[in-house]
Amino acid sequence: MPEPRLPDEVTGKELDRGVHQQLRTLSKENAEGVARHLVMVSVFLEADEVETALAHAETAVRRAGRVPAAREALGMVAYRMGDFGRALTEFRTVRRLSGSSHLLPLMVDCERGLGRHTRALELAASPEAKELGDAERIELAIVVSGVRRDLGQLDAALLALQVPALKRGRKAGVHRLQYAYADTLLALGRTDEAREWFLRVVEGDADGETDAVERLEELDGVALTDLGDGEDEVELAGEPPVADEPRA
Template sequence: MSLPKTLAEDVARNLVMVARLIDEDPEQAYAYSRIALRLASRVAAVREAAGFAAYATQKYSEALAEFRAAKRMTGSVELWPVMADCERGLGRPERALAMAGEAEVRKLDKAGQVEMRLVAAGARRDMGQLDAAIVTLQSSELASNAVHAWTPRLRYAYADALLAAGREDEAREWFGKALEADKDGVTDASDRLAELDGVEFVDAFVEDESDEGTADDERAARTEREDTGEETREDTGEDRPSEA
């Protein structure tokens, strides 16, 4: 609303493209975010979108700068967890842990607090503190039977931490719980369970293509022999026993 109409429309088009492409083509989404940033760098939504596009392309320093700018403009703390995760991406897990203890976390909604817990557990793992990571994830949200948008990822992270600590039976149980809650397929819990159970998947399509290629090769070889008159005994029937 703070921009002239034509400029606002141009910025909006670029932001729409960022949203559409950020999962399937993050580099292209990043390119669109840079255009929006050039057009309207003083708009918080543009700085936030630029931050997520940079984050998706692992440009963590740039992402952190954009998220900080958006936070200054809006006064909102909702970006706090992803800002902490940028610190992890920059190889500074201790800073991410420090952010997990700041007052901003208490201002987050439930989803934001769970996200912060996931980031903090990841930071513990970055530092080789597996047991601490497991304890960090243990919470009322993890113990609850209620399913929310963040439930599959929380259960999955807990299962993964247990597995990393060598607690395979518990990990299998929690991968199963993650799968039960994961109606939208946001995790690969089913694959992890299969891996733990020693199940191997065969790509039937690739196998069929291989078989078809072999048949094609055999047909081509037979045609070449026929064209050159070099038929095998099997082809001509030579040396076959005659019928009595």
């Protein structure tokens, strides 16, 4: 099959050392080509051009089907596309090839996406889950909480988020955990507590990854009206907008 074009400026050296170690099982020429395609997967996923990312990921797998990084890239693209069955297959292959369970939170989320909530919870409670690092434990807690919410079990959803990292505001990914916690509190009708946790999210989410600021504005009754010229007008809920003064 024809392979997607590779820009000359992409060398493959952009990948981290761990991926290059995996590619050492290939010939030098093939390893360089696969590395460049893996870089392009990341580039196009970042640009939200998933079809092009898929073409590069499939090419990488055709050329290096037993390299975990290639299978993981294809799984990530499928996951982004909502093709949870294919993503789960690729993630399982990565685990088999590498012996690592770092993709377990995504595997649980794939089971959730396929509507298999019981299997998702069983996988989340498997022995491999206890071997996860801090970042993966945070992601797993968020996914399990989502499964519980799907099942209408809001109290259990809140409990799933009460992991040790919840109150560690400086750890990577904690603001997403805190956001899920605040959102679940709000769903339970515990508005004051939710507001406190949304405030924590705002303090920790330096890159604006969440919409915690907007959620706080909603709770405080602040609405933004788009004026159409790049500016916003602030209105307080329950108060009529101030009318323009009549022109002379």
